[in-house]
Amino acid sequence: MRGEGGLDARSLALDARPPAEAGGRAERSASDERASRPPAGERLVVVGNGMAATRLVEGLVAGGYAGHVTVLGDEPVPAYNRILLSAVLEGTHAPDALTLRSPDWYAGHGIDLRTGTRVLAVDRGHGDVMLVDGTLVPFDRLVLATGSIPTLPPIRGLVRHDGSLHPRVHAFRSLADCEGLLAAAPGARRAVVVGGGLLGLQVARALSLRGVATEVVEGAEHVLHRQVSAPAGKVLARSLTRLGTTVYTGARVVRLHEHGGPEAGVGLRLDTGVVLDTDLVVLTAGGRPSTALARGAGLEVRRGVVVDDHLTSPTDPRVHAIGDCAEHRGVTTGFVPPAWEQAQLLAARLCGADVVHEGSRSVARLRATDLDVAVLGDPVGEEGEVVEVSNPVAGKHSRLVVRDGVIVAAALVGDLSRVGLITQHYDRGTVLGVREPGDLLLPDPVSEPPALPDEAEVCACAGVSAGEVRGCSSLEHLRETTRATTGCGGCEQVCAALVEQASPRRAVVETR
Amino acid sequence: MSGGTALPLASAGATSRGAAGATRTHCPYCSLQCGMTLVGQRRTTVEPWAEFPVNEGALCRKGWSATGLLGHRERLTTPMVRDRSTGEWSGVTWDEALDLVARRLREVQAGHGPDAVAVFGGGGLTNEKAYQLGKFARVALGTSQIDYNGRWCMSSAASASTRAFGVDRGLPFPLADVEQADVVVLVGSNLAETMPPAARHLDRARENGGKVVVIDPRRTATADRADVVLQPVPGTDLALALGVLHLLVAGGHVDEAYVAARTTGFEAVRESAAAWWPERVERVTGVAASELRALADLLADHERVMVLTARGAEQHAQGSDTVLAWIDVALALGMPGRQYAGYGCLTGQGNGQGGREHGQKADQLPGYRMIDDPAARAHVAAVWGVEPDSLPGRGRSAYELLDALGTPGGPRAMLVHGSNIVVSAPRATHVQERLEALDLLVVCDLVMSETAALADVVLPVTQWAEETGTMTNLEGRVILRQQARPAPEGVRSDLDVIAGLAARLGSPIDFSTDPEEVFAELGRASAGGKADYAGITYDRIRAEHGVFWPCPSPGHPGTPRLFADSFATSDGRARFHAVEHRGPAEVVDADYPVHLTTGRVLAQYQSGAQTRRIADLPDDGAFAEMHPLLAGRLGVADGMPVTVRTRRGEIRVPARVTTTIRPDTVFVPFHWLGVNRLVNDALDPASRMPEFKVCAARVEAA
CATH class of the missing domain: 3.40.228.10 (Dimethylsulfoxide Reductase, domain 2)
Known part of the structure; x- marks a missing residue:
């Protein structure tokens, strides 16, 4: 198992319910019902230094948290924006642009940040956590923000006898993974991405743009099967193929063959019998909440670490969990916005506000050049009336799931011209008119501008109509009599054309 | 040089264009302050002033038609007093009006302290008026309660x-x-x-x-x-x-x-x-x-x-x-x-720029000096000839000032110069209630504006072409509006009003009514401050197409471009600021599902007190601009009436359906009474700017 501890928010695509809004709600409720402030000097230990943990600490700083905060992160680097790793791989982002908070920031706010620190166990009886080097860190309150860990698909030959991954095989979860892949890419001609989810497609596009011939293997019948319907998935596969990436769906990798010698590539045998020869294998087949510490500490764990609406463990009121490792109302998520909402809400609670978590809306966006996908909520599973516009020839497929006039889920593939508006309607729960969902998926009607009627205003600055302009013999005449064109100057071309059309002078000159 | 006669164009190096009786001046409206030539005293017309570099002779229809308000039949020419019991207005002499106002102001202050009288200025006042108003508040009234509508501008x-x-x-x-x-x-x-x-x-x-x-x-x-x-x-x-x-x-x-x-x-x-x-x-x-x-x-x-x-x-x-x-x-x-x-x-x-530089703001003294800076107080007090300790401190910002009117501890009387508050303030219904709660409201205006109509005393004052004074345009260029024709009989300048009231209030110092004299004093008061006008004179402005501040001495060329070598901070470096998005104070929800935003249209200016009275400017009233998707949802077509409702008020206007606006947003121009009743009064924590540009609204077919 790789990456114990510090792994946080899955690097799968983002979504971003405006966090400020979530915070705003919290603040408003906070002013209404102030809970008792925590005792000054409370020792708060945060296990994890990913995006949820960073947001939590930012919230604690903003809220004036009175206790002493220790952050334990297992990665050696400062907190970074994990969801942009594929952008680094693609080359649109410099790695250092991902840093969310520098060590100086923590020091400046009196926070004890320990990077490269792995937690071995949580002892609730003694109220401390033990690090792998034997150090004990006592806590009065504990936040688990351990994120998730990548799922290793059952492929023979993937893991070597010592438990490490085959050197041709890369996970894609941490900055270290990303750097490893970046180092390997220049020497590779071919790559296979195992997993056709959002992350898989982003990695495939990134490698492809780096000149590596890339293929995608997806076990389900179409790519992005958790997010989009089969027709949309097929549209996407076509687009990928057009971009040079072959997609194998309904196929699982069962075995990795050595071709002999460190310079040679490997072969991936699919259960369909096909063998893909490749230089690189990237695993993007998803992850699961990192719960080992919580289990070991005797906390209630189902799929994730169970928390109530206060993000508190039912087993121990001193323990909280946020982000990918947490299970709230039976739901675990792999996205940043819910993790951030939880982080902000917990921060507000720890600063004395009485606010509760009611779940989140998610918007997932594929970040990859020339592949446009937005997924709002669960367009496959959500119940409601489905409004779809499909144009596979043009690589477009849009689906809105509408219930009582509200967009409750959507999948937009290949056409994001209205993504901003549709997302607003989705986030706001706007009740739409009956024609509106359909109209949203169609472009604004294009109409030829009709000939200007005489009463149409041509020069707004001077308030001059087309008819008045037509009545003038020249632009000079127009300026003198009406002052048209003498304000902002924007109507000059139109006026010149109208004067031209109306005046016979030019024709006369030509006939002479 | 005193007001009262038209200034010959050829004076002191102006780019001469001939024609006797032609006056180089600037448009009465926006911060562009387009140069224009006014010709004729009895029937004044607008001609281009091609050499002025900001607009090079171009004007919009507001500028071309600006003389429409000169000699307008709605122009006020007599001080008016309203009887609160009957609502009836009666004309009085200037002496009667000023005596009455001064007496009432003294009574209010005697009963409730100096801060019981407030002053509300405007970003359209000349530098001289803005300066004089700030000085009047601090010295003649001794009140800290002065701010102005520019607080809602920039x-x-x-x-x-x-x-x-x-x-x-x-x-x-x-x-x-x-x-x-x-x-x-x-x-x-x-x-x-x-x-x-x-x-x-x-x-x-x-x-x-x-x-x-x-x-x-x-x-x-x-x-x-x-x-x-x-x-x-x-x-x-x-x-x-x-x-x-x-x-x-x-x-x-x-x-x-x-x-x-x-x-x-x-x-x-x-x-x-x-x-x-x-x-x-x-x-x-x-x-x-x-x-x-x-x-x-x-x-x-x-x-x-x-x-x-x-x-x-x-x-x-x-x-x-x-x-x-x-x-x-x-x-x-x-x-x-x-x-x-x-x-x-x-x-x-x-005069959005100059109006904010010379002491109309609750926290500032002339030249952008801060009122709580002891050195600034000492400098300005010396120019004014008063003791630094006699100057009041920081007062309330514009909206907070209005919000406090007539409340316990708030002002009970207010003087308004150059502002039509009930049209332009946010949450305007509430603001109107506050104005009505005053013991005394005095408004100086050209016409019976919506705000003047609520006043106890209305004083008729001069407008742009009838007076001389400087403005500072959006570039920081100090320009000169020159008098082109005499003011109508019975109309006085705000400077006269200020001086007349100051004398009656027993001010320890005199207030000049000559704009050029006031400007020279403004220059001394601003000297050494950030907006330093000390080296600027009327003659230089005429000769140089305006002078850019800072201009600390007569030999200084002015400063068209700032920051080439250094910023105006203590260490000469610009400051980055890490800021977070918080979003609007009022977010849309199920009850109020669309964003309302407000703004202007070409043919009108601000509260419309001037432009709505000009026959050549189309006045179709307010409207609600919306996208066909939203119009379709509401079941309305272009031109049909709709009701736009917020938590603060509602307005009934025709729909204007266009694809040019976001489908989740409606736009209503604010030049007409009622529009700002809809607007949220949430304030920016740093600038105290109200949130005019977004709130949550519901739109329905009316």
Whole structure:
């Protein structure tokens, strides 16, 4: 198992319910019902230094948290924006642009940040956590923000006898993974991405743009099967193929063959019998909440670490969990916005506000050049009336799931011209008119501008109509009599054309 | 030189154009202060003044028709007193009116202390009036309670510019510099409609190969002449700026050498921008990630980028932070101080710039001096001939002042100069109630404006062509409006009103009524301050097409461009500010599902007290601009009446259906009574700017 501890928010695509809004709600409720402030000097230990943990600490700083905060992160680097790793791989982002908070920031706010620190166990009886080097860190309150860990698909030959991954095989979860892949890419001609989810497609596009011939293997019948319907998935596969990436769906990798010698590539045998020869294998087949510490500490764990609406463990009121490792109302998520909402809400609670978590809306966006996908909520599973516009020839497929006039889920593939508006309607729960969902998926009607009627205003600055302009013999005449064109100057071309059309002078000159 | 006669054009080096009785002056409306020539005293007409560089003879229809209010039949020419029991108005003599006002003011102050009298000024007043009003409040009335409607105009940009650059001058360069820029980014400005002749500079920039970017929830007339148009959700310009910063950092486009040499505070901005990747920005702003990337690429690829904000970005409860975020963008690109590049604010009101420099603001003394700075108090008190300790401290900001009127501890009497509050204030129904709760309301105006109609005493004052005084345009250029014709019988200047009241109130010092004399004193009061006018004279203004401040001495050439070598901060460096997007104070919900935004139309100006009375300007009243998708949902067609309702009020107006506006937003122009009753009174914590530009509304077929 790789990456114990510090792994946080899955690097799968983002979504971003405006966090400020979530915070705003919290603040408003906070002013209404102030809970008792925590005792000054409370020792708060945060296990994890990913995006949820960073947001939590930012919230604690903003809220004036009175206790002493220790952050334990297992990665050696400062907190970074994990969801942009594929952008680094693609080359649109410099790695250092991902840093969310520098060590100086923590020091400046009196926070004890320990990077490269792995937690071995949580002892609730003694109220401390033990690090792998034997150090004990006592806590009065504990936040688990351990994120998730990548799922290793059952492929023979993937893991070597010592438990490490085959050197041709890369996970894609941490900055270290990303750097490893970046180092390997220049020497590779071919790559296979195992997993056709959002992350898989982003990695495939990134490698492809780096000149590596890339293929995608997806076990389900179409790519992005958790997010989009089969027709949309097929549209996407076509687009990928057009971009040079072959997609194998309904196929699982069962075995990795050595071709002999460190310079040679490997072969991936699919259960369909096909063998893909490749230089690189990237695993993007998803992850699961990192719960080992919580289990070991005797906390209630189902799929994730169970928390109530206060993000508190039912087993121990001193323990909280946020982000990918947490299970709230039976739901675990792999996205940043819910993790951030939880982080902000917990921060507000720890600063004395009485606010509760009611779940989140998610918007997932594929970040990859020339592949446009937005997924709002669960367009496959959500119940409601489905409004779809499909144009596979043009690589477009849009689906809105509408219930009582509200967009409750959507999948937009290949056409994001209205993504901003549709997302607003989705986030706001706007009740739409009956024609509106359909109209949203169609472009604004294009109409030829009709000939200007005489009463149409041509020069707004001077308030001059087309008819008045037509009545003038020249632009000079127009300026003198009406002052048209003498304000902002924007109507000059139109006026010149109208004067031209109306005046016979030019024709006369030509006939002479 | 005294008022009363037309100033001959040929005086002191003016670019002569001949014609006796022709007067070089400036338009009475917006901050562009277009040069114009007024001809004829009895029947005055507008002619171009081609040599004035800001507008080069061009005017919009407001300018061309500006003389329509001279000799207008609704013009007030007699002081009026209203009987509160009957509501009846009666004309009185000036002496009677001023005696009455002074007596009532003294009574109020005797009973409730000096701060029981408030003064409310305007961004349309000349520098001389604004200066004199601040001095009058502090010395003759001894009240701290003075502020003005400019607080609702560019105070967010003023606050941000001061924090980032150490000084607030709308544009730190001449407007014509726009023509030489590679990229001009207009954030929340519709200058093609609000100051049409300015659009000529944009067009020339494009002729020169430059690109124009417009950021506005509406595809406006300005957007029609832009290369790139982004239509964010109202109230999210800040997030958009953070998204641009994110991409500049990510792509390695930050001018690191500039940042290191000329700024401080970038690291915190770099970190806060790391959390604003394009898809997150898309969700918050409604602007597609691809559009954001295209904008960042455009900015990164050019040498001279100019970012200009206006009310669309500024009139928010997070307006000053929004401006700071866009200043961060300009600084990250290394633009401020570079020629034909940088950041600027397109000021709105005619004297929006000068009006905020010379003591009308609750917290400032002339020359941008802070009222709680002992050195500033000592300097100004010495010029005024009073003791520094006699000057009151900081008062309430505009909206807070109005909100306190007639409340326990709040002012009980108020003098209003150059402002039509009940039309232009946010949450206007409430503000009207506060005005009605006063023991005494005195309004100086040209016409019986909606606010004057609520007053106990209305004093008829001169307007632009009937008086002389300086204005400071959006570039920081001090210009001279010269009297072109005598004032109507019975009308006096605000300077006369101030002097008359000061004498009756037993002011320890005299107040001059001669504008040139007042200006000279203003120069001394501002000397050594940031907005230093000490070297500017009327003659120099005439000779030089205006003089840019700071101009500390007669031999100083003035300062058209700031920041070339250093910023006006203590260490000479510009300050980055890490700011977070908070969003509008009122978010849309099931009951109020659309964003309401407000703004202007070409043919009207501000509260419309002037323009609505001019026959040549079309006045079709307010309307609700909406997208066909929204109109379809409501079941209304173009021209049908709708009701726009917010938590504060409602208005019934015709729908104007157009594809140029975001489908989740309605726009209503604010020139008419009632529109601002809808608007939220949430204030920016730094600038105290109300949130005019976004609130939650419900629209229904009426």
